[in-house]
Amino acid sequence: MIGVDKIQDIRTMCRRGLSVAEVARRTGVSEPTVRKYRDMEDLSPEPPRRTGGESELLAPYAATIDRWLADDARYWRKQRHTAVRVYVRLRDEEGYEGSYSTVQRYVRRRREEMAREADQRDAQGFLQLDWLAGECQVDFGQADFRVRGVLTRGHYLTVSFPHSNVGLTQVFWGETSECACQGLRDVFEFVGGVPARVVFDNATEVGRRVCGEVRTSELFRLFAAHYGFDYTFTNPHSGSEKGNVENKVGFHRRNIFVPVPSFHDVVAFNRRLLADCLDMSDKPHWRLGTPELELFGEDRAALRELPPVAFACARWEVRRCSKQGVFTIGGIHRYSAGPAYARREVNVALGAFDVTVVDQETGEVVAAYDREWGDAPTDSADPMLQLKLLCMRPAGWRDSIVRRSLPGELAAYLDGEDAADLGRDLRILRDEAGAHGFANAVGAMVEALSATGCVDAATVGLSAARIASGEARCEYDEGVDLGAYDRAFRLVEEGDDDAA
Secondary structure (H helix, E strand, C coil), X not given: CCCHHHHHXXXXXXXXXXXXXXXXXXXXCCHHHHHHHHHCCCXXXXXXXXXXXXXXXXXXXXXXXXXXXHHXXXXXXXXXXXXXXXXXXXXXXXXXXXXXXXXXXXXXXXXXXXXXXXXXXXXXXXXXXXXXXXXXXXXXXEEEEEECCEEEEEEEEEEEECCCCEEEEEEECCCCHHHHHHHHHHHHHHHCXXXXXXXXXXXXXXXXXXXXEEXXXXXXXXHHHHHCCEEEECCCCCHHHHHHHHHHHHHHHHHCCCCXXXXXXXXXXXXXXXXXXXXXXXXXXXXXXXXXXHHHHHHHHCCECXXXXXXXXXXXXXXECCCCCEEXXXXXXXXXXXXXXXXXXXXXXXXXXXXXXXXXXXXXXXXEEECCCCCCCEXXXXXXXXXXXXXXXXXXXXXXXHHHCCCHHHHHHHHCCCHHHHHHHHHHXXXXXXXXXXXXXXXXXXXXXXXXXXXXXXXXXXXXXXXXHCCCCCCCCCCCCCHHHHHHHHHHHCCCCCCX
C-alpha cells in the first residue's frame, strides 16, 4: 500500500486531465495502481484487520500443530513447544516449506484461543461449590522424608472431604494400585466407614484415560467392589473438578511436612499422621464458618459401614527363581526365596511396604522383605535390608540372612538368648549399623562380647564409632592388672580408712 500523500497526488493529477501513463511516470507507481486509486469511491478509514492469516502452505499442518500444543498441556511448562521448535519439527518431520513468521503467528493465536477455552471450562467447573456429606476426593503429592537418616523423595496419598474441608494423608514410596488401596483402607478404618463416592485424578495404576475411556487396575476394581463405593475420574486438564484435594495436598506439604519429617518406621509414622491431620482441622470452615470437625461429623454420619473383613491390599504375581533362588521385581530389585527354590516358581505378594514369598504347593510363607523402590538396584541378600524387619519379627532369626552373615561366636551368643534379649541386641545392631555401617557394628559387637561376655548399647556404640573413625584399639606390651582396684574397693567396704 502506498502513502496517503501519494494517493492524494494521483487523484489530483487525474482530476487535472493527465493521462494514466503520465501520472504513473511522475509518481513512480504502476499504471494499475493509478487506475485503482483514481476510480476508488470511498477512502474512509477501515477498522484494523488481523494480518498474516494462515497461508495455503500452512493450512495442511494446522491440525498437527494443534495436536502438539494440546499435548503440551500435560507436561511441565518449561518443556513445551516454542514457535521455533514447532517450525523446526514441521520442516524436518512434515516437509513444511513455508516461513517461520507464519508459524509464529499461528502458534501465538492458537495459544491465546486455547487459554480462553481453558478459562471458560474453569468458570463452568467452579459452579459446583457444595459437595454432599460422605463424598471424598483423592490425589497424590510428593515430599522429602528422612528415613533412618537418609533423605528420600516419597509420595503421599491425600483423601479430602470437601463438605467439611478435612483432609487425611498417608505416606508411601510409590503411586501404584497397592499403595492407593492401602492408603484408602487406612483412611476408611480411621474414619470408621466408607465414602459413598470417591473422585480420583488419573492416578498411576489406579485408572488411566485411554482414548477417552478410563481403564482401572484389577486390584482397584476388587478393592472398590469389596468396600462398595462408587468412583469417578476427573476430566483431563480439569483441576477445578477436584480443587479441594489439590489444595489439601499443598496444605499438608507446607504444614505437616515442614520441616522434613524424620522417622524409622513409615507404617508407625502413618498411624500418627492420621491423627495429626485431624488435629489441623480444629478451625472454622473457610466459607461456611462452621467448625470443620462439626461438619466432619456429618461426613462420618453419611459413611457406609465397613465390611466385616479388611481387604488385603497386595498384588499377586508368579516369579521364577534363578539357580541361586533369586527373583526380581521391576527388573532391578532382587529378592531371595532361598537355594531350595532354585529354578522353581514362587507366588509373590506385592504390598505397599512389603514383599512376601509363598510356596506354590504348601501355601507357606518362605520369606518376607521390606519392599524396595526407586531406580537404584537393590539386593535382599544384603543383611541391612533385613535388619529392620527382623527386629520386629525376631522369630525369623534362625533362618535369616543376618544370622548367616555374622561371625560364629556372635551368632552362637545370640542363638542362646530369649526373644526379649534377642530383640534388644538386634535393635542395637540395627541402630549402630545405620550410624556406622554394618561391618563396623558387627566388629563392635564382637569386641564387646570378647571383652565383657555380653553386648550392651553403650559399649557397642563406642566401639563402632572408634572402628568407623579408623582409630586402632590400644594394645599394651604387658597385661594391665585391674585387680588392685577390686582389692581397694573391698577394703573400703570393710571400713579400712587407710585404704580410703
